Amino acid sequence: MAVLVKAFGDKPWRDDEPLECAMVVPETTDTATFTFRAPSGAYFDYQPGQFVTLDLPLSGGNLQRTYTISSSPSRPLSISVTVKAQPGSMGGRWMIDHLRPGMRLRAYGPAGIFSFIRHEAPKYLFISAGSGITPLMSMTTWAWDSGEMPDIVFVHAARSPSEIIFRQRLEQMADRVPGLQLRFTVEDGDPFRNWHGYRGRLSQIMLGLMAPDYLEREVFCCGPEPFMQAVRDMLVALGYDMERYHQESFGAPVRSEAEAPEIDDIVPDEALEASISFARSGVTSPCMQTDTVLAVAKSSGLNIPSGCTFGLCGTCKIRKTAGDVHMVHNGGISDEDIAAGFILACCSHPIGSVTVEV
Structure with a gap:
């Protein structure tokens, strides 16, 4: 032989x-x-x-x-x-x-510096989209081969089930050890094959269902920059300690700590003042960046119809005509509406002076 x-x-x-x-x-x-x-x-x-x-x-x-x-x-x-x-x-x-x-x-x-062996933790949350799954697959295989699989919740977003890279290999590992939990979400299904997993873009609500103990986990994220930006926004809004967040970029993997770009996300600050002008009502209300447009409207005696109050139902959609807001929603507004100037009042925080059609 x-x-x-x-x-x-x-x-x-x-x-x-x-x-x-x-x-x-x-x-x-x-x-x-x-x-x-x-x-x-x-x-x-x-x-x-x-x-x-x-x-x-x-x-x-x-x-x-x-x-x-x-x-x-x-x-x-x-x-x-x-x-x-x-x-x-x-x-x-x-x-x-x-x-x-x-x-x-x-x-x-x-x-490169994007590796979980540099950040030892009892629990990890891996989050990826598309081919951003590759470094997390390497880490998961290492964990499997070590014989001591840590507690990993592996979240991956893809356009369809057939586009989930490494799906069979990951499922084979997850079927055999309790430490690896897979959470897939897709935007579209495949013809003639039923999909039993999550559907839609990753959101705060979805992340909370996938990993209820996310606050206890070290997070590693890789995917297109808009995806990673959305993940960072979600985690900040959920109160996550961003010192425990690590990411790798599609476009420019980092070779050393000195090369790591500083993440300069907009984060509403409870110590910074803002103001909202309600154009139709002729009311301008001072507020803080951490206040929502909906809360400021109500405290000013104005009524914006609302439902869920966490960016899911879309009832509180209004048009913003000036200024910037920080909005982290859960699917209640489309990209087209956002491009047209609409916001959800319940999850939009004013950054400086803002004017809305209310």
């Missing part, structure tokens, strides 16, 4: 040696996992959640692209990246269309 397992060397891979593509595994439509090995047999040593930069030989000249490692260092014979060809993507499109086993690429790294 032939021996199929090739022993690996006693030295870790260094980026002065090319990587050789060993296997290409389709994951979803326009998404594939590319597995590389070192021609010398060197093993791979890195932290789960880190990234590698690939030098891709496109016809118009070499193109360097950074991809999160989706494999785990607990499996050191190879290293994998999972790539989705986004609209307009040059690197991802080339890899899916042209990269095949046997081809060699220059690579640099691994690098």
Whole structure:
């Protein structure tokens, strides 16, 4: 019987040696996992959640692209990246269309600070969208292989069930250990297949149902910037300690703590004054940034119809004509309405002077 397992060397891979593509595994439509090995047999040593930069030989000249490692260092014979060809993507499109086993690429790294082993905690909350699932898959595989699976609630958002990358592998792990709890939400279903999970964009209410003890968990988030912004807004509104929040960007993975960009989100401050002008009523009311438009209207003797009071029903939708508000809703208003200047009074906080049509 032939021996199929090739022993690996006693030295870790260094980026002065090319990587050789060993296997290409389709994951979803326009998404594939590319597995590389070192021609010398060197093993791979890195932290789960880190990234590698690939030098891709496109016809118009070499193109360097950074991809999160989706494999785990607990499996050191190879290293994998999972790539989705986004609209307009040059690197991802080339890899899916042209990269095949046997081809060699220059690579640099691994690098990055987005790893849960840097932040030990008894409970974790992983939150991802689209191909942002890759570093969290690496961390989850590491936890599984360690034999000591910590308490992880893994939240992932996708357009449809068929676009949930690594779904079967994650479910296989979750079926066998109590520590891993999967929470998927999709915007659309798949034809002829019933979906029993969550549906719709991730919201405060949904997050509270998925992980009721979210305040006790260390949060790791990865996805498109608008998604991560929405997650940060939710957590701030829910009173989460943002010192325990960690994120990795699609566009610019961070190599060191010194390179980490400062997150400068708008957060209503209870010590800062604001004011709301109710244009139709001719009333201007001073308030604080932490007051909602609905609460200020009521205290001023004005009536804005309302229902749920947490941004779900949409009853309190009004038009804002001037100024800025910080609004964290739960699905009660559409992107089109927001673009047209509408807000939900129950979950909108004035930042400075604001005018509304009330």
